[in-house]
Amino acid sequence: MFKLWISIKKDVRILLRDKxxxxxMFVMPIILVVVVTSIQNSTFQLVNKNKLPIIICNTDTGKxxxxxxxxxxxxxxxxxxQVPKERAKAITDxxxxxxxLLGIVIPSNFSSEVNNKAKSASDKxxxxxxxxxxxxxxxxxxxxxxxxxxxxxxxxxxxxxxLRFSIQGAIRSALQLVQTRETLRTLYYASNEKELxxxxxxxxxxxxxxxNMLPVSKDGTRTTPNASQHNVPxxxxxxxxxxxxxxxxxxxxxxxxxxxxxxxxLPTNYLVGLLSKQLTxxxxxxxxxxxxxxxxMFLFPYLGLPxxxxxxxxxxxxxxxxxxxxxxxSYSICVGVFSxxxxxxxxxxxxxxxxxxxxxxxxxxxxxxxxxxxxxxNFSPMHWCLQAYYTLFLExxxxxxxxxxxxxxxxITIVIQFVTYLGLKRKNLI
Amino acid sequence: MAIxxxxxxxxxxxxxxxxxxxxxxxxxxxLKVEKGTRFGLxxxxxxxxxxxxxxxTGVLAVNEGSIKLLGKETGKQNKEVNKLFGFVPQxxxxxxxxxxAENLEFFGAWAGLNKTEIINRTNELLHxxxxxxxxxxxxxxxxxxxxxRVNLAIGVIHNPQVLFLDExxxxxxxQTRYAIVSYLLKLNESGTTLIYTSHQLNEAEDICExxxxxxxxxxxxxxHIDDVLKAHNHExxxxxxxxxxxxxxxx
Numbered sequence: 062m063f064k065l066w067i068s069i070k071k072d073v074r075i076l077l078r079d080k081x082x083x084x085x086m087f088v089m090p091i092i093l094v095v096v097v098t099s100i101q102n103s104t105f106q107l108v109n110k111n112k113l114p115i116i117i118c119n120t121d122t123g124k125x126x127x128x129x130x131x132x133x134x135x136x137x138x139x140x141x142x143q144v145p146k147e148r149a150k151a152i153t154d155x156x157x158x159x160x161x162l163l164g165i166v167i168p169s170n171f172s173s174e175v176n177n178k179a180k181s182a183s184d185k186x187x188x189x190x191x192x193x194x195x196x197x198x199x200x201x202x203x204x205x206x207x208x209x210x211x212x213x214x215x216x217x218x219x220x221x222x223x224l225r226f227s228i229q230g231a232i233r234s235a236l237q238l239v240q241t242r243e244t245l246r247t248l249y250y251a252s253n254e255k256e257l258x259x260x261x262x263x264x265x266x267x268x269x270x271x272x273n274m275l276p277v278s279k280d281g282t283r284t285t286p287n288a289s290q291h292n293v294p295x296x297x298x299x300x301x302x303x304x305x306x307x308x309x310x311x312x313x314x315x316x317x318x319x320x321x322x323x324x325x326x327l328p329t330n331y332l333v334g335l336l337s338k339q340l341t342x343x344x345x346x347x348x349x350x351x352x353x354x355x356x357x358m359f360l361f362p363y364l365g366l367p368x369x370x371x372x373x374x375x376x377x378x379x380x381x382x383x384x385x386x387x388x389x390x391s392y393s394i395c396v397g398v399f400s401x402x403x404x405x406x407x408x409x410x411x412x413x414x415x416x417x418x419x420x421x422x423x424x425x426x427x428x429x430x431x432x433x434x435x436x437x438x439n440f441s442p443m444h445w446c447l448q449a450y451y452t453l454f455l456e457x458x459x460x461x462x463x464x465x466x467x468x469x470x471x472x473i474t475i476v477i478q479f480v481t482y483l484g485l486k487r488k489n490l491i
Numbered sequence: 492m493a494i495x496x497x498x499x500x501x502x503x504x505x506x507x508x509x510x511x512x513x514x515x516x517x518x519x520x521x522l523k524v525e526k527g528t529r530f531g532l533x534x535x536x537x538x539x540x541x542x543x544x545x546x547x548t549g550v551l552a553v554n555e556g557s558i559k560l561l562g563k564e565t566g567k568q569n570k571e572v573n574k575l576f577g578f579v580p581q582x583x584x585x586x587x588x589x590x591x592a593e594n595l596e597f598f599g600a601w602a603g604l605n606k607t608e609i610i611n612r613t614n615e616l617l618h619x620x621x622x623x624x625x626x627x628x629x630x631x632x633x634x635x636x637x638x639x640r641v642n643l644a645i646g647v648i649h650n651p652q653v654l655f656l657d658e659x660x661x662x663x664x665x666q667t668r669y670a671i672v673s674y675l676l677k678l679n680e681s682g683t684t685l686i687y688t689s690h691q692l693n694e695a696e697d698i699c700e701x702x703x704x705x706x707x708x709x710x711x712x713x714x715h716i717d718d719v720l721k722a723h724n725h726e727x728x729x730x731x732x733x734x735x736x737x738x739x740x741x742x
């Protein structure tokens with residue numbers, strides 16, 4: 062125990078004097094967590110509160126286009142501004158000058174085509190009602206396959222695909238509303254020879270069933286996860302693997318300086334040295350997690366970010382963090398053992414943890430992965446840790462819900478430790 | 492008791508080759524180093540000096556034959572063997588971020604000393620080797636000579652019976668060389684066997700009593716330094732060295 066204690070003292074001293082290593086292990090991940098959470102939170106705010114800026118150029122003079130613009134406004138997702146119809150060809154320039162992410166040009170025949178399509182639908186309906194569906198011929202021919210010239214929707218490429226699909230869906234629903242309203246009015250007039258009463262129109266159009274979205278958690282709570290709940294655990298895992306920048310380099314320095322060989326000539330098993338490094342850096346990873354979680358809980362609200370709520374099962378959280386930290390430390394030592402120089406260790410270490418993070422679902426959710434990418438995720442320790450954290454932080458899970466993840470993480474760690482042992486043997490270091 | 496063996500080192504029919512380097516190998520090598528002597532191992536670059544030293548200290552394992560250190564076989568009884576010797580490698584094999592006192596504390600513990608022994612030996616060695624004033628400063632900022640003294644202090648912290656020295660004075664000034672050589676002679680007077688290797692042949696004449704010259708994995712001459720010089724009719728080790736190993740470059 063005395064040898065282990067002295068070895069831990071040595072490792073802590075070296076760590077505390079490695080200012081660059083400390084800043085990489087603590088300062089950089091903290092900045093990363095704050096920046097990523099802020100960006101994700103801004104995206105959330107942009108869609109839900111700030112609204113997406115959109116420019117509409119209406120080259121049509123009819124009522125339908127005006128109703129369409131009103132419908133787009135009522136969606137609540139867009140901040141609509143209009144430009145004169147002469148700007149139709151220069152709408153992309155206007156998007157740049159007005160910082161608009163979206164632009165729509167309504168074609169000049171929009172209203173007339175909406176009316177024609179409504180008339181056509183109405184005539185068919187009337188014929189169907191009177192049993193003459195086969196004999197009646199509509200006198201109005203639509204000008205395009207769908208009956209209306211397509212709207213042109215311009216978008217800024219910064220908009221992600223998923224958001225673009227949401228926007229397209231919203232615009233389509235506004236378009237559908239205009240078309241449906243006109244068809245109803247025409248049909249009503251054809252059968253009653255008078256205007257559709259406003260109250261009836263509203264009742265018919267606004268009776269859509271509302272969608273009530275509720276998160277499903279394991280503990281039965283209905284708290285909607287915020288950007289902090291999503292990002293803080295994910296980037297904490299990334300931070301823990303950042304110990305490679307200090308620990309990997311430390312192992313390489315020991316090898317290059319000849320300290321390993323000297324230690325081999327002393328009557329102490331090198332496993333004491335490995336244990337010392339693992340305990341020291343495991344404490345570092347736990348400290349990292351504690352600092353980042355505390356920041357999420359107490360500092361984020363002061364930065365205008367949503368506060369992080371810890372899971373109810375704190376023991377499970379500790380256990381997942383502990384095993385994830387152990388895995389990060391084991392991986393760092395393994396990279397250090399196989400690297401010939403500190404540059405190799407730092408370069409390979411940094412790139413490999415980014416790859417592990419990508420594969421593990423930190424950047425793209427693993428549920429969105431397909432085929433080989435989904436299979437590969439199982440080999441990334443970050444994947445199992447992230448799943449465990451999400452179960453605890455987002456789904457209100459307990460220890461029993463993350464045992465599978467902990468088991469997989471433990472297995473990967475044991476494999477890494479074994480590979481490290483083989484590396485030490487092969488290089489004649491133990 | 493194995494410690495009462497007359498030989499500090501006893502190499503018998505030793506064979507060794509690197510799996511990936513056929514240039515350095517030993518076949519049926521025999522060498523005996525008496526206890527308490529000052530033994531020098533010399534040879535040109537690539538002759539196998541460092542490899543032989545690594546074999547004697549158990550860093551490398553022999554393929555054939557045996558190496559016994561004070562009667563205990565290296566490779567098989569490493570934990571016991573490792574308590575008997577100290578090793579001062581050519582490289583600065585310690586932690587540059589730590590101070591001399593912190594390095595000595597760590598290596599002392601690994602050498603099997605307890606807390607009190609570490610404190611006492613640290614104070615003694617820092618005093619003898621003139622490192623008291625800088626005992627708490629990081630070694631990384633030291634001059635080459637100071638680092639050599641730290642390297643030596645670590646090798647002897649546990650009072651080893653046999654001390655292996657691989658170029659212990661390379662790159663140091665005259666004062667440091669004098670201090671190190673004086674200390675080594677003093678250690679030998681107190682019973683420590685010195686196994687020394689260097690390219691500083693003038694210094695070797697001051698330190699060594701017994702020598703062996705090796706080249707291409709073979710011992711080409713060995714014995715008491717005066718006897719060897721007399722047998723080959725040379726005045727100095729340098730003349731003998733050139734005569735036996737030639738003037739061609741060695742890589």
